[in-house]
Amino acid sequence: MxxxxxxxxxxxxxxxxxxxxxxxxxxxxxxxxxxxxxxxxxxxxxxxxxxxxxxxxxxxxxxxxxxxxxxxxxxxxxxxxxxxxxxxxxxxxxxxxxxxxxxxxxxxxxxxxxxxxxxxxxxxxxxxxxxxxxxxxxxxxxxxxxxxxxxxxxxxxxxxxxxxxxxxxxxxxxCVAYSGQCLTSESLGQRSANRGECAQACRMPYELVVDGKTQDMEEVRYLLSPxxxxxxxxxxxxxxxxxxxxxxxxxxxxxxxxxxxxxxxxxxxxxxxxxxxxxxxxADRYSLEMTFSRGLTSGWLAGTDHPYLTHGRFGKKRGPLLGTITHCGGTWIELDAPLAELDPPLKAGDGVVFDAGENRDLEQGARIWKIEGKRIVFHRTYSGINFERIRPGNTLYKTSDPSLESEIRKFWQNAKLTPKKTPLHVKVTGQPGAPLVISSGHASCSSESPLQPASKHPLGTETLTKQLSRLGDTRYELASLDNQLEGDCHIAISALNRLRRELIAQLDSDLAPQERPITTTEVRLDDLLPQPSTIADSASSSPRLSVLCRTLEQVDAALAEQIHVIYCDFEDPRRYKEAVAAVRSSAAPSSTVHLATPRILKPGETGYLKLIERAEPDGLLLRNLASLQYYKDRSDLVKTADFSLNIANPITASLLKEAATLDTLTVSYDLNISQVLDLLSQAPTDWFELTLHQHMPLFHMEHCVFCTFMSEGTSYKDCGRPCEEHVVHLRDRVGQLHRLHADVGCRNTLFNGKAQTGARFHDALRKTGLKKFRVELLDEDAATTRLTLSSYQALLDGTASANELLDEVAALEKLGVTEGTLA
Known part of the structure; x- marks a missing residue:
């Protein structure tokens, strides 16, 4: 290749x-x-x-x-x-x-x-x-x-x-979430997808709750399973x-x-x-479907079509749809599709599953016992089917084809894996009275006796090719022959064969196994680590509280609490100008406004970054690699790398801080408290900001739940934008509600319904010298915003204990509080 x-x-x-x-x-x-x-x-x-x-x-x-x-x-x-x-x-x-x-x-x-x-x-x-x-x-x-x-x-x-x-x-x-941007398993069960421990929460059933009312979705339950x-x-x-x-x-x-x-x-x-x-x-397409599929689509490659990608009816393996049950009785069923027309044909031993639109953990499946005319018959005892639950109108899917599996297994088990041959490019030179020389690369062999003039059948390309391509079990195959013989020459075939063997032996000698050189350098881990803070560095200055706001109402409340750094993360970035104006005209002259980029930027979407620039903020909250590239030369703006850049170790921190000329780095949300402390011990603590309070962003998705399940459209072009008119939550299997938001690119983020707080770890964090702490708001009103911020400000000032703050925050949060990923 x-x-x-x-x-x-x-x-x-x-x-x-x-x-x-x-x-x-x-x-x-x-x-x-x-x-x-x-x-x-x-x-x-x-x-x-x-x-x-x-x-x-x-x-x-x-x-x-x-x-x-x-x-x-x-x-x-x-x-x-x-x-x-x-x-x-x-x-x-x-x-x-x-x-x-x-x-x-x-x-x-x-x-x-x-x-x-x-x-x-x-x-x-x-x-x-x-x-x-x-x-x-x-x-x-x-x-x-x-x-x-x-x-x-x-x-x-x-x-x-x-x-x-x-x-x-x-x-x-x-994955329904962008890879590297899914915190669901980490937040809900301390099993990080960024650590190879995904719990596949996207494959679980969810209920859609719109403006406080649970929607009747019938069999549509798998709202996040593509x-x-x-x-x-x-x-x-x-x-x-x-x-x-x-x-x-x-x-x-x-x-x-x-x-x-x-x-x-x-x-x-x-x-x-x-x-x-x-x-x-x-038959090829059938093999793709049968070996494993939840239904096959072209994904996002053909463009955006949300309902096509995620229909919500099941999250488990499905093979081809066989048809709908029209009649059933005892141990048999009949389908609306003629069995004789199925390709490949249905046969005894094939596995099927009945789709009754029920909980997929309760659905029934079995192997076919026999085919009798139009009827598919199952064994009354060994199938394990409760036949009273089988009804006309249920659909039937084929999930297993033992004969196909056997054929594929024989294919790979019996395949003769031939070692790849090295192409041999051979050059032949000589003339009557001189030796015959054959060479390839640096290897070269000469005949013991000189070439003789040919009286009848001169040595030609056909004979040379025939003899020199007889390479048998060697590692070589003749790829080309350059015949540069001069005049009509003759040599015994045995001598030509001997030259071929000598050439191969010489080539093999050049390739004789030797101890493989270690292809690593003298660079050591310590050479790549930054210099950590000193004790004197850690003792200086007071802690700082910042807040991330998602509404102008929250911005006004943050200004009222005299918060110095206000991050804005609005669904509509056209409103960023209003946020900047509100901060600049407020009675809190020390407050600064920093605007968040989208989590994802696809080709052609840097216009969002230009829109942010035109709002003339004091700083930026950068959430993706493209924004780091776009703003890396803007030294006039305070730049903070957000959690989505996955800063989990000091080498990543040092690399990003220098290459993107960053002022602050947000500690990765994948780290628990001991891992955070490890990071802070190996790099300057004044580089970092840690989020003390937030609703963890679980899934960040190109998939739009609003479009798929709340409209008749296929994309933002024809969905009617229900995201702008309704408050939507998803209820998981344990009854927890999680808030769903859309961003400017129509990407959805599902936020953990429970607020996460790191209050109990504040003292340990302060001992490292960490000074920057953040509160991230979700849908809090002005009063709740002010109470939340004043509680955390009291913690940082030392006028309230962690236990007192936890009591206050627990009273404010409707859906509960957790220590989540930090614990």
Whole structure:
């Protein structure tokens, strides 16, 4: 595969998946080790497996990429450093990395290993990629899965600013939240998605509560569970858009899934590169659906169509829809679709599930016992079905096809994995009276006897090719022959064969195994760490309370409380001018106003940043890589990096502070109190601000619940904007209400209904020298805002204890208070 040839990248959670991927035609696989990977529930490879795995892959011409795509905490940097050495020594081809600090370490410590920016780095625009490229060179950028083909092509249009080859997911499960921006598992259960511990809260049922009233949604309960991605028909468009690598999701899947999906996309990618009509068959599509799907869609690649992506009827695996039950009795059912017309045919042993629109944890499924004419018959005892619950009108899905699974299993298990041959380019020279010389690269062999003049059959290209291509079980195959013989020459075939063997022996000698040099540098972890604060630094100045407001009413209340730093995060940034004017004209002359950028900026959306500039704030709350790039030279503005930039260790902190000329860094919301204290002990504490009080942003999504379930539209163009007219909450399985907001880009954020407070940890934080603390408001009115701010100000001033504050805040918060991620 040349640099210009697109790459097919397959997942592997274990040895069987790796073999299946190689058998099915993958150009590379990606896999995790026991630590620092975003699929800790996958089998994963052990550190001891690594050398053997890489030898196996390289023997078959396949690359191996290790995922280190989690945030790295301060206490883990030493272990991460050791893993970087380990993967380099094993010959790993690339590292897929989320954490910017870890990426910096990898570039400095193991420069010979390619560096791929994970999709969890949340690269959504050329400007964001440009900023990462300013930090360190990349060999690959894995783009966010929420981008359309049209938006991906904007990266290719921006090649004068960016140079990194692009990778795009083309098949598999979709996260409803932007990767790297989901705090749901962390907030609700201390299982961070940024640490490989996602609890899949998006796949759970929710109720829609509009203006305080629970909506009757009938069978629609899975409001945040997208269908799976299948871009098999969009591969040619992605090739034209400049995509380098085509990635299949599925490190938690079976080898049969890996084999089936890889071989279909191998075919689709080969078709696209040959510019021929697709050879993907109906049977291929069936295999994609049967090996695993929750329903297959083109995701966001074809553009925005919210109901198409997330219909809300189920969150579990579904295969093809077989039909609707028209009659049933005893142990049999009949469908509205003729069984004889089903392709592939339904047969005994196939698995099905009955969809009665009920709780999916209660739905029934079984294997077919036999087919009798129009009837599908189940075993009365062994099926486990309660036949009294089966009704006409229920739909039937096919969930399992044992014969297909057997065929795929035989395919990858019995595949003859032929080692990749090294292409041999041979040059032949000589003339009568001189020796015959054959050479390839630096290897060269000469015949013992000179060439003789040919009387009848001169030595020609055909004979040379026939004899020199007889390479048998060697690692070589003849790729080209340059015949430069002069005159009509003759030599015995046995002598020619002897020369071929000598040339191969010489080439093998040049490639004799030697101890592999360690491709790491002398750079050590300590060389990359910033200088922490001194005791004298920590003792100076008083603490400062800032507040994030989402309404003008909250801004006025914050001004009344004399809050010095007021962040504004409005759904409509056109109202930022009003907020700036309110602060400037207030009776609180020391108050300053800082405007928040959107969490996500897609190609062509930097206009929002220009709108913020025109409001002329005192400072900025920067939430994405593109905004860091856009404002990095604005030294006249106070710049704060927000939590969404995932600052979890001192190397990331130092890197961002310097590259984006930042004044303040918000501590990552993934850190608990001990991890926060570790971070503050290893970097200057005056760099940081910590959010003491907030409603944790759980999901941040391109998916719009308002459009999908409260309108007849498909996008902001025709939805009628119900988000502007209604207050919406989602109720989870335990009865907790969570507030839903839309932002200027129509992206939705679901906020934890319970407020999180770090009041109990305030004293420990102050002892580190930390001085900047934030309160983030959600939907509080003016009175609640003032009481909340005055309570936290009293805590910081030392006039109230943590217990007193907790009592006051608990009384103000309608849905309760938690210590959440900090605990």
């Amino acid at each position: 040349t640099d210009s040839t697109p790459e097919l990248l397959s997942p592997a959670g274990n040895w069987d998946c790796a073999r299946a991927a190689v058998a099915a035609g993958a150009d590379a696989i990606f896999f995790g080790l026991p630590a620092f990977n975003a699929r800790l529930r996958a089998d994963n490879f052990s550190n001891d497996d690594l050398p053997e795995l890489m030898e196996f892959l390289h023997k078959h011409g396949v690359k191996g990429f290790v995922t280190m795509n989690t945030l790295i905490f301060t206490s883990e940097l030493k272990a991460a450093e050791a893993q970087l050495h380990r993967v380099a020594e094993a010959g790993v081809d690339a590292l897929i990395i989320q954490d910017l600090g870890l990426a910096k370490m990898a570039r400095e410590i193991a420069p010979d290993v390619e560096l791929h920016a994970s999709t969890q780095m949340t690269i959504t625009s050329p400007e964001g990629l440009q900023f990462v490229e300013s930090l360190f060179p990349l060999e690959r950028a894995v783009l966010a899965r929420e981008l359309s083909v049209k938006e991906i092509s904007r990266f290719e249009d921006a090649r004068s600013q960016t140079i990194t080859p692009l990778e795009v997911f083309v098949h598999g499960a979709l 269908q799976d991605l299948a871009a098999v028909d969009i591969i040619p468009d992605l090739v034209r858009a400049g995509v380098k690598s085509f990635k299949i999701e599925g490190r938690l899947k079976s080898p049969e899934y890996v084999a089936a999906v890889t071989r279909v996309y191998r075919k689709a990618l080969d078709d696209a590169m040959a510019q021929r009509d697709s050879t993907v068959t109906a």
